[in-house]
Amino acid sequence: MIQYFKNIFIAIWTILVGLKLTFKHLFVRAVTIQYPDVKLKLPERARNRLYVNIDDCIGCRQCEMACPVDCITIETVKALPNEDLGVTSTGNKKRLWVTRFDIDVSKCCYCGLCVYPCPTECIYMTDVYEFSEYNRHNLIYHFSNFTPEEAELKKKQVEEFELEQKMKKAQKPAEASVNNPGAGS
Amino acid sequence: MQDFLNMLIASVIPLLFILVYAVVILWVEIKVASHVQDRLGYMYTGGFHGWAQPIADLLKLLTKEHITPVNSDKVLFTLAPVIVFASSYAAYAALPFTSTFVAANLNVGVFYIIAITSFVVIGILMAGWSSNNKYSMLGAMRSVAQIVSYEVPTALSILTVIVVAGTLNLQEICQMQKGGLFNWFIFKYPPFMFITFLIYFTASLAEVNRTPFDIPEAESELVAGYHTEYTGMKFAMFYLAEYANMFLVSGISAILFFGGWNSPFGDFMSGPAWGVFWFVLKGLFFVFLQIMLRWTLPRLRVDQLMYVSWKVLTPISFVNILIVGLWALLK
Ligand code: SF4
Numbered sequence: 001m002i003q004y005f006k007n008i009f010i011a012i013w014t015i016l017v018g019l020k021l022t023f024k025h026l027f028v029r030a031v032t033i034q035y036p037d038v039k040l041k042l043p044e045r046a047r048n049r050l051y052v053n054i055d056d057c058i059g060c061r062q063c064e065m066a067c068p069v070d071c072i073t074i075e076t077v078k079a080l081p082n083e084d085l086g087v088t089s090t091g092n093k094k095r096l097w098v099t100r101f102d103i104d105v106s107k108c109c110y111c112g113l114c115v116y117p118c119p120t121e122c123i124y125m126t127d128v129y130e131f132s133e134y135n136r137h138n139l140i141y142h143f144s145n146f147t148p149e150e151a152e153l154k155k156k157q158v159e160e161f162e163l164e165q166k167m168k169k170a171q172k173p174a175e176a177s178v179n180n181p182g183a184g185s
Numbered sequence: 186m187q188d189f190l191n192m193l194i195a196s197v198i199p200l201l202f203i204l205v206y207a208v209v210i211l212w213v214e215i216k217v218a219s220h221v222q223d224r225l226g227y228m229y230t231g232g233f234h235g236w237a238q239p240i241a242d243l244l245k246l247l248t249k250e251h252i253t254p255v256n257s258d259k260v261l262f263t264l265a266p267v268i269v270f271a272s273s274y275a276a277y278a279a280l281p282f283t284s285t286f287v288a289a290n291l292n293v294g295v296f297y298i299i300a301i302t303s304f305v306v307i308g309i310l311m312a313g314w315s316s317n318n319k320y321s322m323l324g325a326m327r328s329v330a331q332i333v334s335y336e337v338p339t340a341l342s343i344l345t346v347i348v349v350a351g352t353l354n355l356q357e358i359c360q361m362q363k364g365g366l367f368n369w370f371i372f373k374y375p376p377f378m379f380i381t382f383l384i385y386f387t388a389s390l391a392e393v394n395r396t397p398f399d400i401p402e403a404e405s406e407l408v409a410g411y412h413t414e415y416t417g418m419k420f421a422m423f424y425l426a427e428y429a430n431m432f433l434v435s436g437i438s439a440i441l442f443f444g445g446w447n448s449p450f451g452d453f454m455s456g457p458a459w460g461v462f463w464f465v466l467k468g469l470f471f472v473f474l475q476i477m478l479r480w481t482l483p484r485l486r487v488d489q490l491m492y493v494s495w496k497v498l499t500p501i502s503f504v505n506i507l508i509v510g511l512w513a514l515l516k
């Protein structure tokens with residue numbers, strides 16, 4: 001019987017204690033922020049959207065290799081001997097045209113593994129994190145300066161050049177064989 | 186014709202009041218909920234703290250598609266929300282908003298309110314059963330079990346007040362408490378009237394299905410209880426009925442224990458216009474308390490619910506009515 005009244009008393013008392021607490025919180029400053037209007041400062045080394053400074057890229061494919069989800073696609077074309085691509089800002093000599101450099105950020109898991117091996121430090125994380133799209137294909141970022149047509153053109157050029165080289169090479173042995181009938185067949 | 190017009194006006198006023206109040210209290214509920222949890226809640230719609238959000242919500246509900254489940258009982262399914270809302274709306278007829286306005290000055294006002302609000306049970310059971318869905322069904326069963334069992338302590342505590350007042354007319358009960366704070370019934374026969382009030386308040390919480398007695402709707406167990414299958418305006422009707430009921434029981438608390446439309450300062454700030462102010466203020470205070478309790482207390486289990494009703498509230502209110510009755514008799 002005593003326990004019964006005690007229980008009732010405790011019930012009422014705890015309700016009052018609870019009410020006091022919630023009432024106090026009614027006037028506590030909200031801990032949430034108005035997100036699109038107010039944004040929290042990101043930590044210094046936050047990993048968000050990738051960016052590639054294509055002018056510095058030497059097309060070494062180390063980032064493509066490192067990516068665990070294979071979301072980087074790189075295609076390169078050798079530069080012709082008469083073309084000078086210049087040097088990167090870190091002083092490395094550029095020898096390849098990067099005709100395609102696509103990152104599918106919809107697959108990217110922001111691990112940052114592609115950032116470390118880059119010899120010229122041209123692929124890095126930015127602090128942009130609002131880049132949602134209505135179409136998934138818009139999430140494939142094209143960093144290369146080449147349009148697909150230009151890339152095609154470049155490839156053809158190189159192929160032609162290589163063909164030319166081959167022809168030259170093929171011609172040379174032919175000339176040699178005239179002078180020296182014993183060699184070759 | 187004149188009579189009809191008068192009746193129309195008298196019946197439209199509570200309806201308008203319910204609509205306006207529901208919009209306001211929807212906003213208050215969300216804001217209180219978010220601030221209790223240290224959040225901000227509505228901030229955009231309409232400018233200042235999203236005051237227009239409930240209006241937008243209401244418009245959305247109004248324009249939504251009516252979906253009637255294929256295997257439901259169409260007639261009952263449509264009728265249920267109407268009955269639930271109509272019964273709580275009808276109860277407003279006997280509420281004296283001020284000394285000069287009460288839609289129907291009934292001599293059996295209290296009895297009428299208790300009787301008419303019991304209709305809610307039928308509406309809820311109808312809704313649950315006709316939806317042909319296990320969650321709705323369970324919710325309705327729970328709701329009925331709960332409301333029926335809590336009707337006992339509610340009626341008993343109201344009866345205690347009737348013993349003190351000696352009348353069933355709500356307007357007369359208000360008039361009896363005229364003349365300042367200490368004439369209110371809550372301060373009579375201390376502390377028994379206060380205990381009566383506690384019982385009434387607890388039981389009325391259960392009657393309107395509010396937390397901690399919201400097991401009929403228990404989101405985490407029953408999706409939404411008896412109104413799981415409802416959409417659009419029919420769903421809004423249930424919502425409206427819930428909020429209307431909240432003010433109804435709060436208003437009755439105010440009338441029975443806190444002097445209704447009487448000013449707490451005697452003649453100061455009293456009069457018909459002030460009457461509305463005081464009555465609505467007192468009512469809203471208890472609604473606010475109900476909202477606060479919702480964000481404070483966890484939900485009871487079904488057996489705990491029955492325990493509270495049958496083993497705590499009912500016996501105590503029986504003892505209470507005896508003591509108050511004897512005291513009133515011997516005085
Ligand atoms: S951050 Fe990780 S997942 Fe994203 S591109 Fe770089 S290596 Fe691939």
Ligand code: SF4
Pocket residue numbers: 052056057058059060061062063064074117118119120121122123
């Ligand atoms: S590691 Fe750096 S330089 Fe090499 S391909 Fe990737 S981005 Fe270009």
